Amino acid sequence: MGQKLKIAGWISIGAFAGALTMVQLQAVARGGPTPLPLEQLQQFAAVFGIVKTDYVEAVDEKKLITDAISGMVSSLDPHSQYFDEKTFKEFREGTTGRFVGVGIEITQEDGLVKVVSPIEGSPAYRAGLKPSDLITRIDDTAVRGLSLNDAVKRMRGEAGTKVTLTIFRKDENRTFPVTVTREEIKTQSVKGRVVEPGYAWIRLTQFQERTVEDFVRKVQEIYADQPKLKGLVLDLRNDPGGLLDAAVAVSAAFLPDNALVVSTKGQLPDSNSEYRATPADYQRRGAPDLLRTLPAALKSVPLVVLVNEGSASASEIVSGALQDHKRATIMGSQTFGKGSVQTVRALGPDTGLKITTARYYTPSGNSIQAKGIVPDVMVDDTKDGSPFAILRTREADLAQHLTAGRGTEAAAVDPEREKARQEALRKLEEESKKPQSERKVPELGSNDDFQLQQAINQLKGQPVVVSKTLTERPAVPEGTAAKPVATPPAQPGAPARTPGDKTPVPAEKVEPPASKPAP
Structure with a gap:
C-alpha cells in the first residue's frame, strides 16, 4: 500500500513538474523579463506531492494551491492579496458601495457586536435599530466568541431572506428580537x-x-x-x-x-x-x-x-x-x-x-x-x-x-x-x-x-487652539519599523469604514481603527 502511495505521489509530482515546465516555456515565449526558476518550482511540486500523499489525512489540493498563492502574495507587502471567489466578491462590493444585508455599521464591545449606526433608509433603520444597540444573537447563533467578520457573514445573505437579531438596549435595560429582511444596501460615502x-x-x-x-x-x-x-x-x-x-x-x-x-x-x-x-x-x-x-x-x-x-x-x-x-x-x-x-x-x-x-x-x-x-x-x-x-x-x-x-x-x-x-x-x-x-x-x-x-x-480668521503635544512623525528609517499591532476597537463616537488606484482598479481597504461596513 505504501509503495502504491509513493508511486501515486511521484506521478502527481511528474505531472505537476511537466505543467510547470510548460509555464516556463510559455513565459519565455512571451518575452518575460526573466525565465521562471524551474528548480525551485520543481521543489514546490515535490512538496505538494508529499503533502498530498503522506499527510495524516486527505487534503484538498485546490486549497493547498490557493493557500500557497495567498502566502506568496501576502509576503510581498501588507496590501497585495490573492482573491478567491468569495473575497473577490466582497472586495468589489466594498468599492461599489452596494451590498446585500441589513444596513448597519458595527464594531465590537465586550465580545458582542455593537451598532455604530444604522444606514438611513435601510432595513435595520426601518426596524428601529439604534446606535449603541448590542447584538447578542444572530438567528440561533450566540455572538460572543464570533469575530467581527464572522458576524458580518452571518448577517449578510441573499436579498429577500430574513435574519433575526437579538438586541440588548442598554438605556432601556431590555433584550428583544428584531427580524429584518435583507435587501441591497447603497451606502452613502x-x-x-x-x-x-x-x-x-x-x-x-x-x-x-x-x-x-x-x-x-x-x-x-x-x-x-x-x-x-x-x-x-x-x-x-x-x-x-x-x-x-x-x-x-x-x-x-x-x-x-x-x-x-x-x-x-x-x-x-x-x-x-x-x-x-x-x-x-x-x-x-x-x-x-x-x-x-x-x-x-x-x-x-x-x-x-x-x-x-x-x-x-x-x-x-x-x-x-x-x-x-x-x-x-x-x-x-x-x-x-x-x-x-x-x-x-x-x-x-x-x-x-x-x-x-x-x-x-x-x-x-x-x-x-x-x-x-x-x-x-x-x-x-x-x-x-x-x-x-x-x-x-x-x-x-x-x-x-x-x-x-x-x-x-x-x-x-x-x-x-x-x-x-x-x-x-x-x-x-x-x-x-x-x-x-x-x-x-x-x-x-x-x-x-x-x-x-x-x-x-x-x-x-479667528484663533485656533493648536496642539501642544502633536509633532511631525518622520518617515520610519530602514530596518526600524514599528511593531505591528492588531487593529483596536473603533474610537467612541468616531466610526469609520475601512486606501487609491487607477480606475477601474480599486485600492485596499484596511488599517485604521474602523467599524465594520454595514452587513
Missing part, C-alpha cells in the same frame, strides 16, 4: 451640512464608485442654501481611501484646470503616470463630466481639509494635492502613510490578484509612504488632547510595509509606543462604559466636534 450661515462641512467616508456623484449633489445642495458660501471644511478623517479616479475628481473640483494631482512610478511603463485635474484623467468611459455642474465659486472658496491617522491612500492623494498647490489649509494630525498603488488583475471570472504596482507622489514629488501628510496646523481630537490617537494603526506599524524608496521593512519592537498603546486601551475601555454624551471623542461633524470647531475658526 458623502455627508454634509451647513454648520452656520456662510460655513459648511462635507465629509467623505470612502472613495467609491458613487462618491463623485454624491459629492457633486451635496455641494449643489449646500450652495443652494448658501449661495455666498464663505468657507468650506472637507473632512477626510478616518477615510481609508478607495478609487483613484474619485480622488482625482474631488481634487479637480477645487484645483485649476490641468493642475497635477498625483504621479505614480513603478517597474512597468504603465505604472509611470501623471494624473491631472482634467476630465481625461478622472472621467469614466461613457460617463458625463459631473464636475461641470459644480458652482464656479468652489474653485476659490476658502478651504480647510481635516485629516488624522485614519486618513489613508486616496485621502492622502487629495490632501497632498491641495496642500502642495496651496489651495487648502490641512488641519488635524499626521495621516496614515499609504503611498502605494494596487492594481487588480483578473485571474478568471471569479478570482483576482491585487498587487502593488507603483508608489505615488504628491505634485511636489514627495512620497508619503510610511510617513503620511503632515498638517499645516496640528490640532488635537479634543480640547483635552488626543487620548486615543496612539491606537490608530499606521502604515509604518505594518510588517513588510514598503519604504519610501526601495524594498520593504521588517517589523521591530517600539517598547515606548507599545506601552502608550496599552495605557490608551485601558482608558478606551473605561470610556466605552460612559454614556455617549459624556465620552471624550464626540461624533465627527457634530456640534461638539472640537477639530471641526477649530477648522471653522481658521476659515473665519
